[in-house]
Amino acid sequence: MAKPKPESGEGSKTKKVVNEFSINIATVNGSGSQTANLTLLRAIYKMGIPVSGKNIFPSNIQGLPTWYKIRVSKSGYAARAKKTDITVAMNPKTFRDDLEDLAPGGLFLYADHIKESIDREDVLLCPLPVKNLAREAKPPRELRDYIANMVYVGVLAYLLDIQMDTLKNALDFHFKGKQGPVELNFSVIQNAVKWAEAELELESPFKIQPLDLTDGFILANGNTAGGLGTIYGGMHFVSWYPITPATSLPEAILEYAPGLRKDPETKKSTYAVIQAEDELASIGMVIGAGWAGLRAMTATSGPGLSLMSEYASLAYFTEIPIVVWVIQRVGPSTGLPTRTAQGDVNMTYYLGHGDTKHVVLIPGTVNECFEFGWKALDLAEKLQMPIFVLSDLDLGQNQWMTTPFEYPKTPIDRGKILWEEDLEKIKDDWGRYLDLDGDAIPYRTVPGNRHPKSAYFARGTGHDDYANYSEKPEDWEENLNRLKRKFESSRPLLPEPEISAQAGATNGIIAFGSTDAAVREASDHLAAEGVKLDYLRLRALPVNSQVLKFIRDHPRVYVIENNRDGQMHSILSLELPDFPSELVSLSHIDGLPLSAEWIKEVVLAEEKS
Amino acid sequence: MAKKTVKQNEIGLTKEDYKGEPTTLCLGCGHNAIVGQIIAACYELNIPPESVVKISGIGCSSKAPTYFMDRSFGFNGLHGRMPSLATGALFGDTSLIGIGVSGDGDTASIGMGQFKHVTRRNLPLLYIVANNGVYGLTKGQFSATAEQGLALKKQGQNRYVPVDIVWEAIAGRASFVARSFSGDPQQLKALIKAGIHHRGIAVIDVISPCVTFNNQDDSFHSYAWGKSHEVALHELSFVPPVRAIKVHYEKGESLEVSLYDGTHIILKKLEHDYEPTDRVKAFQMLEEANDRNELVTGLIYINPKQKSLFDLYDLPETPLNRLSNEKLRPSPESLAEINQVMF
Numbered sequence: 001m002a003k004p005k006p007e008s009g010e011g012s013k014t015k016k017v018v019n020e021f022s023i024n025i026a027t028v029n030g031s032g033s034q035t036a037n038l039t040l041l042r043a044i045y046k047m048g049i050p051v052s053g054k055n056i057f058p059s060n061i062q063g064l065p066t067w068y069k070i071r072v073s074k075s076g077y078a079a080r081a082k083k084t085d086i087t088v089a090m091n092p093k094t095f096r097d098d099l100e101d102l103a104p105g106g107l108f109l110y111a112d113h114i115k116e117s118i119d120r121e122d123v124l125l126c127p128l129p130v131k132n133l134a135r136e137a138k139p140p141r142e143l144r145d146y147i148a149n150m151v152y153v154g155v156l157a158y159l160l161d162i163q164m165d166t167l168k169n170a171l172d173f174h175f176k177g178k179q180g181p182v183e184l185n186f187s188v189i190q191n192a193v194k195w196a197e198a199e200l201e202l203e204s205p206f207k208i209q210p211l212d213l214t215d216g217f218i219l220a221n222g223n224t225a226g227g228l229g230t231i232y233g234g235m236h237f238v239s240w241y242p243i244t245p246a247t248s249l250p251e252a253i254l255e256y257a258p259g260l261r262k263d264p265e266t267k268k269s270t271y272a273v274i275q276a277e278d279e280l281a282s283i284g285m286v287i288g289a290g291w292a293g294l295r296a297m298t299a300t301s302g303p304g305l306s307l308m309s310e311y312a313s314l315a316y317f318t319e320i321p322i323v324v325w326v327i328q329r330v331g332p333s334t335g336l337p338t339r340t341a342q343g344d345v346n347m348t349y350y351l352g353h354g355d356t357k358h359v360v361l362i363p364g365t366v367n368e369c370f371e372f373g374w375k376a377l378d379l380a381e382k383l384q385m386p387i388f389v390l391s392d393l394d395l396g397q398n399q400w401m402t403t404p405f406e407y408p409k410t411p412i413d414r415g416k417i418l419w420e421e422d423l424e425k426i427k428d429d430w431g432r433y434l435d436l437d438g439d440a441i442p443y444r445t446v447p448g449n450r451h452p453k454s455a456y457f458a459r460g461t462g463h464d465d466y467a468n469y470s471e472k473p474e475d476w477e478e479n480l481n482r483l484k485r486k487f488e489s490s491r492p493l494l495p496e497p498e499i500s501a502q503a504g505a506t507n508g509i510i511a512f513g514s515t516d517a518a519v520r521e522a523s524d525h526l527a528a529e530g531v532k533l534d535y536l537r538l539r540a541l542p543v544n545s546q547v548l549k550f551i552r553d554h555p556r557v558y559v560i561e562n563n564r565d566g567q568m569h570s571i572l573s574l575e576l577p578d579f580p581s582e583l584v585s586l587s588h589i590d591g592l593p594l595s596a597e598w599i600k601e602v603v604l605a606e607e608k609s
Numbered sequence: 610m611a612k613k614t615v616k617q618n619e620i621g622l623t624k625e626d627y628k629g630e631p632t633t634l635c636l637g638c639g640h641n642a643i644v645g646q647i648i649a650a651c652y653e654l655n656i657p658p659e660s661v662v663k664i665s666g667i668g669c670s671s672k673a674p675t676y677f678m679d680r681s682f683g684f685n686g687l688h689g690r691m692p693s694l695a696t697g698a699l700f701g702d703t704s705l706i707g708i709g710v711s712g713d714g715d716t717a718s719i720g721m722g723q724f725k726h727v728t729r730r731n732l733p734l735l736y737i738v739a740n741n742g743v744y745g746l747t748k749g750q751f752s753a754t755a756e757q758g759l760a761l762k763k764q765g766q767n768r769y770v771p772v773d774i775v776w777e778a779i780a781g782r783a784s785f786v787a788r789s790f791s792g793d794p795q796q797l798k799a800l801i802k803a804g805i806h807h808r809g810i811a812v813i814d815v816i817s818p819c820v821t822f823n824n825q826d827d828s829f830h831s832y833a834w835g836k837s838h839e840v841a842l843h844e845l846s847f848v849p850p851v852r853a854i855k856v857h858y859e860k861g862e863s864l865e866v867s868l869y870d871g872t873h874i875i876l877k878k879l880e881h882d883y884e885p886t887d888r889v890k891a892f893q894m895l896e897e898a899n900d901r902n903e904l905v906t907g908l909i910y911i912n913p914k915q916k917s918l919f920d921l922y923d924l925p926e927t928p929l930n931r932l933s934n935e936k937l938r939p940s941p942e943s944l945a946e947i948n949q950v951m952f
Contacts, residue, residue, distance in 0.1 A: 042952055173952065218951035228947065234937030236929045237700055239693075256947075260939040263932075268925035270936050272700050276693070277726040284686070284693025284723070288664075291684060291694075292701025293930035295937070310687055318684075404948040407941045412934040447682040448702030448928050450659040457675065457683040460667075469630075469675070 019049045019074035021085035021206045025152070026098045028091045030062030032146030035174055035185070036153050037068040041399060042170035043162050044072055045219050048211040052078035052517075053399045054593065059244065059337045065094045074211060078400060079518035080593040085206055088152045090130070092116065099123075107159070107204055109152055126202055128155055133195055137188045147188050154192025159204035164193070218404050222369040222395040222514075226299070226325055227252025228405060229373015231260055231271075234412045235323075236294035238273045239285035241304060244337050245393035246327040249299040250275075279304035283311040283324065290315070290322040291458060293417060293446030295377045299325035302344050303334070305351065312386055313352030316483070318458045319433075319442070321380035321387075321415065328392040330591050339591035340393035342513055345567040348388050349541055355480060359490050360388045360541040363395065364498075364516040366402035368539070372495070374408050381415035383490055384441060392562075394593045395514035416443045420451040431466040432456040433479065440486035487542070494540035497547055505532040507607070508554035510547075510572070512538040514593060515562055521596035522603065531607050533558075538568070543575060556582045558603055564589050619655045627652045629676040634669060639791030639817030639832075640739045644676045646794055647708065647737075650801040651678065654849070661706045662698055666691040666720060669746055669819070670712030670739035681708075689720025692727035695734050696918070702928035703919045706805055707734040714744050717753040717772040728781035728810050732918045735804040736812045738774050739791075741819035742830035749822035756829045761822065773899075774814040775909055779891050784809035784915040786891075787908045790835045791817040796906060799874075802847040803908070808869040809917045816904060835904055842883045842894075842907030843876040868913050876908060885910050 023040075027033035034055075041053040052071050058064035071081050087102045089095050089110035096116060102108055104122040112127035134148035157167060168186055175181045227249050230238070240250040254273060261270045276282035282298045289296035300308065305326055315322050328344045330336035348360055359379065361372045372389050380387040423430060423445070430453055433442050445454040456467040463479065464470040502523070511519045516537055523535055536550045551557050551572070559569040566585030573583055586602050588594060615623045627648045632641050651661065658680035665671035667688035674683045686694045691709050699707050716724045716738050727734070742755040751759065751767045754774065759767040778786045785807045789797040797815060804811030818824050818832045826833040843864075850871040864884060866874040876885070883894060891910045898905040925932070 045952060173950070218948055220951045224951075228944075232938055232944065234934065236932070236937070237697060239697065260943055261937075263925055263936055266925050269923045270925065270929070270932055272922050272924065272929070274696070277722055280690060281693040281696075281723055281726065284690045285697035285700075287686075288684070288694040288697025289700055290697070292662075292698040294697070294701050296697065311690070314687055404951070405944055407944050408938070412938060414934070445682075446701060446930055447662045447698055447705055448930050450657065452659065452680055454659060455680050455682045457685065459683075459685040460687065461685065 017085070017206045018209050019072055019211065021072055022081040022083065023070040023072070023086040023088065023156070024084040024098065024101065025068040025070070025088040026091045026094050027066055027068070027149070029058055029060055029064050029066040031090070031149065033066070033068065033090070033149045035146070036149035037070070038174060038399070039167060039170040040153055040156060040162070041070055042173060042219065043157075043166040044070070044208060045214050045401065046166040046169055047163060047208060048214050049074055049208060050076045050078070050213050050401050052401060054080055054394065055398060056592070057338050065091050072208065074213060076213070077517065077521045077596070079521050079596050082595045082597045086156075088156070089114065090149070090152070105205060107206060109155060124202055124205070126155070126200070128152060129195070133191050134188060136191055137184060139184055143184070147185055150185050150188035151192045154189035155196050157189065158193045158196035158200070159202070160206060160208045162208055163210070214401060216403070217401045219399055219401055220366050221248070221397055221399055222363065222366050222391050223249040223327065223397060224252040225366045225369035225405065226373045226389065226391065226396070228256055229370035230297050230323070230377065231257050232408060233374030233377035234295055235297050235377060236271050237286065237289035237296040238271070238298065239276045239282040239289075239296070240298050241276050241279050241282045241300070243279075243301045243304045245329055245397050246299040246301045246304070246325065248397060249325055249327065279307040280311065283308040283322070286322045287311060287315050287320050290320040290380070291318070291446070292448065295321075295381065297323040297325065297377070299327065301327050301329050302331040302347070305344060305347060309351050310353070312358070313354060313356055314460045315386045316352055316356045316358065317460060319384040319444070320458070321384050323376040323380050323387050323389065325389045325391065327396045328390065330589065336591045338393070340514065340593055341563060341589055341591070342392055342515070342561050343563040343567070343589065345390065345561070345563070345571065348390055349571060351388075357487055357542070358386055358388050359383065359487070359494065360390050361495060362390045362512045362539055362541070364513050364537050364539065366395065366400045367405060369395065370405040375495070378410070378413040379490070379493065382413050382441070382493070383486060384415060384444060385486065390513065392514050416441060418443050418445050418454075419449055420454070423449070423451040423453050426453075429466070433463065433467060434465045435482055440482045440489055491542050491544045494544065496544065497539055497550070498537040499546070499550065500535040502527060502532040502534055505534045506554070507556040507558070508534040508536060508550060509558045509560060509603070510536050510538060510550070510568070511560040512568060515560060518594045518596045518599055519560060522599035525596060525600045526603060529604070531604065533603070541571065543572070548577065551576060551581050551583065552579050554581060556584060558584050558586050558606065560594070560599060561587045562589055562594050563587050618652055620657060622652070624648065624652050626680065627658060627678050629674070629679045632676045634672065635821050637820040638669070639741060639815070639819070640670055640673050641676070642791040642794060643737060643739055643797065643815055643817060644673050646798040646801055648677050650798050650805065654802055654805060656706060656805070660704070661708055663708050663710070664691050664695040664698065665710045666712070666715035668712040668715050668744070670710055671715060673710045673739065674708070689715050689718070690723055691715065691720065692723040692732070696727065696730070696732050699732065699734065701930040703733075703924060704928065707732070709734050709736045711736065711738050713738060713740040713742060713752040713754040713774070717774055717777070725777065725781045728778050728783035728812065730918045731782075731784050731809040731915055733808055734810055735801065736810055738812070738814045739817040740774060740814055740830065741817050741823055742828065743819050743823035745819050745822055754830075759828060773895065774812070776892065776895055778812040778814070779888055779910050783812045783910070784912045785811035786910040787811070787813045788906050789813055789815045790839055790904065790906055791815060792832055792835050793839060793841070793906060796841060796845055799845045799847045800908065803845075803868070803874045806847070806868050806870055806872045807911070807913065809915055838902060838904045840881070840898065840903045840905050841879055842881050842885070842905055842909070843879055845907055846875045846877070848873040848875060866911055866913060874908065874911070886912065
């Protein structure tokens, strides 16, 4: 007979913390904890409480420490929480650090086969008979370690009051309805709950209570969203080379495109994907495809982007539409390949030799990754230039609560392409680089057009308006200035910044990308202490007039970013007219997503100075 | 005075319709001969110039596409990266004929990686390497195909053993590999025709002398050395299907290779008894020729049945770049379903 949960006594005196805490699960990578962690995350989400998960993992396949941080927040805060309320310690090697990291009054669950001394008296201890409980489920030998992780899922479910049916739902989703693994994992969870009911005397100070705050939202990561956005954007061609943390974006295309992009009549694929031999080849193929009239995309991260630099110059100069997703990780060099950063802002904006500058879209939410996925393809063809989409590991690979993906509101924009019938109507000579409309965007034809006047010779060398080789100084200068006009003309076409104003604010914050969650949370905390700040989230480079107005309207603007040198700050400083506003760089990089605590601390220090 | 008639091919075009800009290569450059044979081959094969895409890298060789077929799309890209550009471009419309022109520096040095991978993928592309053993545009440095011991004006002697492009192509599993010589235009033209009709990569390594920097009589890439050391493996002719008048050879005298589109290559046996259908035999033949100091030319390896890159994709009849917008964007209902399962 199960022992009744303590209703009175010590446990009930402490006030319960409901739906506002963080869990840190420390495991060894390669031990299959991801299934357990996502199951917990999804179950809590299904109970209607906003939740986010961050995987802090090593660049390794098996054996190194990894942490999964789940933040439960009825306030909707999704940034990395600095404070840990509940720890699940499954890794002997990090056991002591994990114990130390736990906040006073926290809950410490640990595998009971770890023989480390425990020297804290200000936390609640809960040893878990992980091995015994896993064995009882009689799993195949090779799965024993994997399903052992379900023990902590079950005990947490008991302690936090997570509903069993939501856990089952989450497992169903994870295993795509395959009953074998669902039953096996669920049986371990059930055993663990039974054990906890019978044996645990402990009452958790942290509880989950059902809410309805996740209605109308989805749970997804930015790379899947970017891949789907690309598919709905009508991409024809993707070439890529594996690199963390970009890989999962093309992999999302490989997963979803076969079901979504078959011609309904012929059942043939309306796209092609090639895994290239390196990033030089992946961008080269994409440029070839873009030249030939295909909507083409590649995805990479810092080291791969460096390799693409020469080709980016070529695409810029020859005016070929391509889309390059940059999922940032920590550099320089190999750096911390599995950790997040915003350190490739400068490289992306200026990628290439000679005078190059690129349009960069910067999504800050998972939903925006979808939106910019299709929008980037439209902009590339409209402007006939490379479009970069700058995301990062935190946004790309972690699970975020986001509004559902919205179907594109505007039809596919192929830009100025001339086919045979269009050329028939042109009486004069057609010139590839003639600025006929005065908008600096010329007309283009693509290989496959069989009209005798269709062909032109694309080249990385100097050319005149008709694409003929030219070294004439005036041809060079006019062409390069037209490219600049074209770039300038992009400003009003790009996603506008998102501005959140606070009544009584004097100063402002500018941030971009994945730091949005931390900035919003910090703004709330700062406001509570009387520091009110307006907030502008940049969504594209080059900036538009709203950004300049925001800076002009605030005597002091903090530019917050996850890198060492304040790269966005330097770009804004360069582009800024002579305003009296003070632009203050607040940047920080240590491999982790920025926390609201850090932002609050540094802004407060500035405000007091 | 009699009216001068200009000769036309079967699609009503003259040789003029296949020409490009006037060459700016040196007088006597081997590459001009290659350009001439590409023009002749395409004219004789009745190929509409608009059906051809020309792609090149960087170097003297890679300037060549400017000098033929103005009415074809062309792209002069990056050094060593012609294969990637060609791969992407040809996916746009797989009915296009790709002609890639590269050099020995472009292919065997900076572009070795892309070269090996494009052969492995068997992209339908005529891949011509204008091979002169020297960097011309930067004025006379050794290339990776320069023979060991070659002496050049400012460089001294070449220390290293050369890369054999044919060997590399065969090892890279290219499905059509040939070697020719700018000084042997008839053979070169027949190989170009066969290469265009081959469904897959057709690598032709053309020894194409640089008259300015590497044409010393004893240099392996000179006219004089080529003329005196060339050993043709066979007399090669290309037979289009419409003209399939049976050419009779004595049994055992010739070998006929059928290509996927019904055209044929006929290899008339000369002194060597060589069948270009076995990779191991090809390597052996190349080693022996090397030992004898011979420049063997002809079709060195062919496998007309190897699947091309496009055979590995389930592409529609309509070229991808002509698909209507409706075919490119999935329905709103499908997105609603995706949103349902995103958690």
